[in-house]
Amino acid sequence: xxDTAAPAQTASDSAPRxxxxxxxxxxxxxxxERGCFRVADVPTxxxxxxxxxxxxxxxxxxxxxxxxxxxxxxxxxxRYKRARGFxxxxxxxxxxxxxxxxxxxxxxxxxxxKWTYENIANMxxxxxxxxxxxxxxxxxxxxxxxxxxxxxxxxxxxxxxxxVERKESWVNWDPVxxxxxxxxxxxxxxxxxxxxxxxKKQLSQWFLSITKYAQELLDALxxxxxxxxxxxxxxxxxxxxxxxxxxxxxxxxxxxxxxVYTTRPDTLYGMxxxxxxxxxxxxxxxxxxxxxxxxxxxxxxxxxxxEAVIETAEKRGYDTGLRVKHPFVEGATYPVWIANxxxxxxxxxxxxxxxxxxxxxxxxxxxxxxxxxxxxxxPGADPASFTLGNEAYVGPGTIFNSEFLNGLDVDxxxxxxxxxxxxxxxxxxITNWRLRDWGVSRQRYWGCPIPVIHCESCGxxxxxxxxxxxxxxxxxxxxxxxxxxxxxxxxxxxxxxxCGKPARRETDTFDTFVDSSWYFARYCSPTADIPxxxxxxxxxxxxxxYIGGIEHAILHLLYSRFFTRAMKDTGHIAVKEPFAGxxxxxxxxxxxxxxxxxxxxxxxxxxxxxxxxxxxxxxxAPVTVGRVEAMSKSKRNTIDPGAIIARYGADTARWxxxxxxxxxxxxxxxxxxxxxxxxxxxxxxxLAEALDAAPQEAKPDSFGPAGRxxxxxxxxxxxxxxxxxxxxxxxxxxxxxxxxxxxxTEAERAKPEAGLAWARREAVETLARLIAPAMPHLAExxxxxxxxxxxxxxxxxxxxxxxxxxxxxxxxxIAVQVMGKLRGTIDVPPDAPADTVIASAEAxxxxxxxxxxxxxxxxxxxxxxxxxxxxxx
RNA sequence: GCGAGAGUGGCGGAACGGUAGACGCAGUCGACUCAAAAUCGACCGCCGCAAGGCAUGGGGGUUCGAAUCCCCCCUCUCGCACCA
Numbered sequence: 001x002x003d004t005a006a007p008a009q010t011a012s013d014s015a016p017r018x019x020x021x022x023x024x025x026x027x028x029x030x031x032x033e034r035g036c037f038r039v040a041d042v043p044t045x046x047x048x049x050x051x052x053x054x055x056x057x058x059x060x061x062x063x064x065x066x067x068x069x070x071x072x073x074x075x076x077x078x079r080y081k082r083a084r085g086f087x088x089x090x091x092x093x094x095x096x097x098x099x100x101x102x103x104x105x106x107x108x109x110x111x112x113x114k115w116t117y118e119n120i121a122n123m124x125x126x127x128x129x130x131x132x133x134x135x136x137x138x139x140x141x142x143x144x145x146x147x148x149x150x151x152x153x154x155x156x157x158x159x160x161x162x163x164v165e166r167k168e169s170w171v172n173w174d175p176v177x178x179x180x181x182x183x184x185x186x187x188x189x190x191x192x193x194x195x196x197x198x199x200k201k202q203l204s205q206w207f208l209s210i211t212k213y214a215q216e217l218l219d220a221l222x223x224x225x226x227x228x229x230x231x232x233x234x235x236x237x238x239x240x241x242x243x244x245x246x247x248x249x250x251x252x253x254x255x256x257x258x259x260v261y262t263t264r265p266d267t268l269y270g271m272x273x274x275x276x277x278x279x280x281x282x283x284x285x286x287x288x289x290x291x292x293x294x295x296x297x298x299x300x301x302x303x304x305x306x307e308a309v310i311e312t313a314e315k316r317g318y319d320t321g322l323r324v325k326h327p328f329v330e331g332a333t334y335p336v337w338i339a340n341x342x343x344x345x346x347x348x349x350x351x352x353x354x355x356x357x358x359x360x361x362x363x364x365x366x367x368x369x370x371x372x373x374x375x376x377x378x379p380g381a382d383p384a385s386f387t388l389g390n391e392a393y394v395g396p397g398t399i400f401n402s403e404f405l406n407g408l409d410v411d412x413x414x415x416x417x418x419x420x421x422x423x424x425x426x427x428x429x430i431t432n433w434r435l436r437d438w439g440v441s442r443q444r445y446w447g448c449p450i451p452v453i454h455c456e457s458c459g460x461x462x463x464x465x466x467x468x469x470x471x472x473x474x475x476x477x478x479x480x481x482x483x484x485x486x487x488x489x490x491x492x493x494x495x496x497x498x499c500g501k502p503a504r505r506e507t508d509t510f511d512t513f514v515d516s517s518w519y520f521a522r523y524c525s526p527t528a529d530i531p532x533x534x535x536x537x538x539x540x541x542x543x544x545x546y547i548g549g550i551e552h553a554i555l556h557l558l559y560s561r562f563f564t565r566a567m568k569d570t571g572h573i574a575v576k577e578p579f580a581g582x583x584x585x586x587x588x589x590x591x592x593x594x595x596x597x598x599x600x601x602x603x604x605x606x607x608x609x610x611x612x613x614x615x616x617x618x619x620x621a622p623v624t625v626g627r628v629e630a631m632s633k634s635k636r637n638t639i640d641p642g643a644i645i646a647r648y649g650a651d652t653a654r655w656x657x658x659x660x661x662x663x664x665x666x667x668x669x670x671x672x673x674x675x676x677x678x679x680x681x682x683x684x685x686x687l688a689e690a691l692d693a694a695p696q697e698a699k700p701d702s703f704g705p706a707g708r709x710x711x712x713x714x715x716x717x718x719x720x721x722x723x724x725x726x727x728x729x730x731x732x733x734x735x736x737x738x739x740x741x742x743x744x745t746e747a748e749r750a751k752p753e754a755g756l757a758w759a760r761r762e763a764v765e766t767l768a769r770l771i772a773p774a775m776p777h778l779a780e781x782x783x784x785x786x787x788x789x790x791x792x793x794x795x796x797x798x799x800x801x802x803x804x805x806x807x808x809x810x811x812x813x814i815a816v817q818v819m820g821k822l823r824g825t826i827d828v829p830p831d832a833p834a835d836t837v838i839a840s841a842e843a844x845x846x847x848x849x850x851x852x853x854x855x856x857x858x859x860x861x862x863x864x865x866x867x868x869x870x871x872x873x
Numbered sequence: 874g875c876g877a878g879a880g881u882g883g884c885g886g887a888a889c890g891g892u893a894g895a896c897g898c899a900g901u902c903g904a905c906u907c908a909a910a911a912u913c914g915a916c917c918g919c920c921g922c923a924a925g926g927c928a929u930g931g932g933g934g935u936u937c938g939a940a941u942c943c944c945c946c947c948u949c950u951c952g953c954a955c956c957a
Contacts, residue, residue: 017911230877230952237876237953244957262957275957315955341955351957359874360955434956553952659897661885666950668885672898679911680897686912732887735896742896745913815892820938822892860937866891870937 018685020649020777027780027793028131036795037078037133039087041525041536050086051540052078053520055548055556056093059119059141060100063126065588065631065657065669066549068641072654072774073585073663073730074547075132079773080725082133083799089540091138091523092127094120097148097512101446105478112446113474116143126642130650131776133795138526142515147522148448149469150531151514156451156462157570158208165207166460169439173201177481180443205441206450206508210562214239214433216576217561226581228664231553238554240434245418246348247427249274249324252333258282258324261347261432265421266413269402270354270375272365274324275317275339277349283338286320293318293338300340315341315364327426328403339364347432355392362392375401376410438559440511445476445484447509455496455503464497470505483507516556517563520546520578531572538574546579553584583728586666588657592626592637600636603671628668639669651775652678658774659734680738681778684771687744688764688782697758704753708810713743714763715806721770722799734774740767761786769800816841817868818850826867834861841867 031037043049054074057067078090094116101112108115120141127134140147158164172181174191181191186198210217218239221232244263251258258274276282278300287294296318317339326332334352341360342351355365356374365372374388376397383400399405399413408416421427441450449470451463463470473491476484485491485507496503518531524540525533557579564578593601595616607617614623631638644653656677660667703711717740724733744763747756765786772779772794779794808830814837816824824846828837838859841847847869854871861867 233877234952240953240956242956260957264957339955341957343956346956353957358957360957363955432956550951659885665879665885670885670898673885676898682911729887731885732896735887738896749913813892817891817938820891820936825892858937860891862891862938866938868891868937 018682018778018781020651020681023781024129024131024650024777027777028128030780030793031133031795032136034793034796036793037082037088037090037135038137039089039135041533042539043087045087047085047087049089049540050081050545051089051543052081052545053091053523053543053547055546055552056095056516056519057123058095058098058100059116059123061119061122063123063641065639065641067127068130068653069585069588069657069663069667070547070549071127071130071132072657073583074545075130075134075654075776076658076725076730076773077545077547078133079776079795080799082795083772083797085798088133089138089523090132090134091526092132092134092136093139093519093523094123094141094143095512095516095519096120096141096143097447097509097515099444099446102444102478105446109478111474113143116141116446126645129642129645130654133776138523140519140522140526142448142512142519143446145469145471146527147519148515150522151448151510151518152451152463152468152470153465154518154531154567154570154572155510155514156465157572158566159452159462161566161570163209163212163566163569165209165437166204167207167437168202169205169207170200171203171205171443173199174481175199179481179483203441203443205439207437207439208514208562208566210438210559211433211435213562213565214241214435216565217435217558220561220577224577224580224582227579228582228584231550231557231582231584234553235558238435238558242432242434244430244432245414245421245427246430247327247421249327249352250426251336252323252325258336258350259348260350260352261430262352264354264357264414265417265427265429266399266402266405266408266410267354267357267375268326268328268352268417269405270356270373271326271334271352272355272371272373273335273337273353273361275337275342275351275353275364277342277344278338278340279344280338280342280349282320282322282336282350286322286338290320293320296338300338315339315360315367317364317368319368327421327424335370337364337368345436346434356388357392357394359392359394362388362390366390373401375399375405376413438511438513438562440514441508442511443483443486443507444509445472445478447512448515449485450506450508450510452506453494453496453503454506455499455501457501458496458498458503461496461498461503467497485509513555513559514563517559518567520560521564521567521573532567534572534574537572541573541575542578542580545581545583547583547585549587550584557582583664585663586661587630588669589628589666590631590637590639590669591628592635594624594626595621596624600634602636603639608671630666631669644674648674648678649681649777651778652681655680655734655771655775658730661731663728663730680741681775683741684767684778684782687741687748687767688785690748691757691761691764691786700755700758703755703759706747706750706753707756707759710743710747710756710759710763712806712809713740714759714766715802717743717770718766718800718802719807722802725773730774733770737767737771740770766800769794769797772797812864814841814864815866816844816847817866818847818854819871820868821850823847823850830864834863837861837863838867841869 052074054070078088082088096116101116104110104115105112142148172186174181174194174196176194176196177191181198190196191198218236218241221236224232242263244261245265246259246261248257248259278297283297287297317337320336320338322336323333324336353361353364355362355370355372357376372388374386376393377383377386377400378393378395378397396410399408405413405416418429449472451468451470453461453463455461473488476488478484492505492507494503494505520543521532521537521541525536560578564573565576567573568576593606595601601623605617606614606623608614614625615621616623641653652674656674659677660673717736720736721733724736740763744760747760750756768779768782783794811827812830813825813827815822816826824844826840826844828840838861851869851871856869857872858870
């Protein structure tokens with residue numbers, strides 16, 4: 001059953017089949033030996049450059065279908081652009097630092113380096129079996145000291161340039177394991193391994209100053225027209241610029257003030273309370289003397305962990321009894337509440353509440369019986385009678401109930417209020433950002449060491465350039481929790497480079513997002529002894545086409561954009577934007593299967609019945625076919641690319657993945673779809689074989705009707721596939737190729753005529769060259785058959801150009817409508833004059849019938865397209 | 874809640890405002906075969922014997938003509954989410 005579509009030939013099978021298992025390695029070797037995909041760091045051949053890059057993989061050990069899709073898409077682009085005359089750089093490497101390697105070390109006692117490099121070797125072999133046009137000479141792993149030493153250098157340059165800060169920050173602390181946890185290691189507020197409730201702990205950590213570039217990162221999004229709109233939008237939201245005012249409220253009966261951030265200073269006269277976050281210093285102060293306040297703060301803290309709780313949590317608060325003075329209204333004071341919906345992380349951790357024009361404040365006010373004073377009058381509303389129910393009014397309008405602001409619109413009110421605050425010296429207009437600086441310290445072993453030394457007398461001292469790289473010690477143990485670098489007996493003890501006294505190395509390593517924030521630039525000069533060689537990086541950057549999953553829409557792409565700017569400002573690179581074009585691919589999904597007892601089954605264990613039901617392959621027990629969803633180990637609906645390639649070949653896998661649907665949408669991997677793609681590889685091969693008897697002949701002077709039709713199909717296909725590839729419509733390109741194959745089959749059945757053999761040969765060679773970006777091995781195999789003894793590789797051939805004369809049809813079929821309804825079609829010569837076309841349209845019997853007894857009011861003729869009669873009566 | 878995208882046969886999908894459903898998958902029938910597989914051929918949106926009618930989530934509109942443009946509504950997916 002496993003081999004219904006297997007390539008093995010049976011005795012009765014007289015037609016020889018395309019032997020992909022022999023062909024694919026053969027052509028892979030040929031490409032490698034010829035160095036087809038090599039380019040110089042600094043080319044001198046004058047070709048335009050094109051840099052294609054797919055997001056490099058984490059070396060988990062095996063490739064998955066998402067990789068196959070990602071790298072197939074990139075390879076189609078790379079091979080196509082190369083044929084179009086570009087010098088294409090298409091490198092590959094490994095995002096090799098990270099937690100899984102440490103987990104493997106703890107669970108299986110294998111050293112992270114050994115585990116990682118073995119995984120890399122395995123995955124490299126798998127990728128090579130896909131026949132990708134990669135330049136393996138540029139390969140590196142981010143865990144190579146020869147890579148991360150330059151990362152350390154970049155960091156030190158950033159430090160010098162004032163782009164790095166050290167500040168206190170909260171981390172997830174597992175009190176049982178005594179270790180810092182990554183966010184994904186915190187499950188429902190508990191440590192994933194120990195199950196102990198996670199605590200927040202403050203540590204001194206390194207931050208890259210991404211916020212210094214917030215405005216620029218936001219502005220540049222506007223110009224990035226080759227990025228998907230939604231990715232730009234997600235980044236803009238993430239950066240989260242907001243304009244407003246910061247103002248200080250003075251506590252009644254005290255000199256102390258509370259700072260508030262607001263985007264609505266125009267609504268200050270609608271204030272009815274002030275609220276601070278539970279973590280706010282004022283809340284802490286209230287809690288110190290008021291047990292009830294302390295209890296409320298504690299309650300907020302205990303509840304705040306899981307996201308589901310936050311989403312549904314009711315607004316609750318506690319009145320501290322303190323009051324603040326209004327900045328504009330002499331003598332007016334308002335209560336100060338501690339409220340669970342105020343976020344310490346955003347703004348100042350305190351707000352002024354204006355229930356009339358903010359829904360959250362409204363909910364809070366209604367719950368606790370606080371005043372609701374409308375100060376913005378919607379257009380057309382009557383100021384005397386206007387009231388608010390439980391809905392805050394957030395639209396435009398005219399300010400009222402607001403003294404000096406009365407009569408202004410919202411924007412004018414904001415400006416006037418800010419002016420007054422500034423005059424009074426209690427506040428000013430500011431821009432606030434949601435984007436935070438990027439904390440890059442990780443308390444982990446398997447990462448790039450942060451190259452600084454802590455000295456009691458000199459403070460933080462950068463590791464001098466000549467002492468780089470700071471390498472990871474190999475003799476580490478994972479037998480206890482925490483950071484092995486910290487436990488290491490000698491590694492962290494060093495002499496201070498500045499004063500020579502005993503000092504301590506930084507034992508934190510970088511967030512792995514740092515590793516992936518500049519790898520694309522390093523590929524340009526992958527073995528240089530400086531981070532980036534300007535000639536090379538200035539030639540190849542930016543990446544012309546970057547391809548990867550949407551899951552990296554924000555962090556990886558934003559960090560890379562920032563990092564590139566930082567590298568520019570420290571003189572390492574000329575460009576600001578790393579990725580000129582971005583394409584985000586969809587996921588690869590698969591049906592899931594469950595047996596009667598609810599356990600998940602692998603696709604291999606399931607047999608589909610013709611009636612649509614499914615049973616267990618061995619036991620015959622009924623199987624429930626579940627949803628089509630993302631492949632995951634837990635649901636066992638994964639398909640191993642290695643097994644697919646072994647059974648059907650790389651070209652089949654590549655072809656199916658391209659043919660199923662548009663590449664930016666999620667696709668469904670189906671067994672029948674792969675089988676269909678496999679059948680097509682065999683069919684192409686048969687079309688080529690059928691030519692063997694055809695004599696080699698010079699191009700005939702004229703062709704018969706079948707030959708002319710085939711030649712038109714051939715050249716139309718060139719034009720159509722080219723257009724489809726240019727617009728990333730790979731599924732359409734595939735459809736056009738099928739059409740040409742169908743046209744060739746039709747020509748095979750045609751009566752023999754002079755020149756037909758030549759036309760068939762042209763068609764098959766065209767077919768081979770058009771499939772080359774998608775099915776490169778089969779393309780070479782077919783081409784080689786057509787050119788016995790030749791040594792030219794399709795990989796080295798230029799892209800085909802369609803003959804414009806053959807793109808014009810001999811006759812065109814024109815639709816004839818009466819009042820927009822199709823009543824017939826007529827065949828006319830292309831570009832026939834309107835009056836003849838209309839005359840023959842009217843002569844069509846069916847059309848004539850529809851026109852009978854009617855008066856033709858208007859005759860519409862769109863050349864080569866349509867005739868439409870507008871009639872009356 | 875805010876934002877974005879998408880709704881077309883049994884399925885994936887195609888379609889510069891101009892013959893809706895290209896192409897593939899699945900399916901039906903036939904040829905070849907002792908048989909099966911493979912292959913080749915024909916059919917394959919819905920209603921209808923037919924003529925014809927109806928069809929691109931629903932409703933309006935613009936237009937000679939709308940899957941495509943505009944307005945309203947419904948559904949689904951994704952992202953963000955007490956961001957003041």
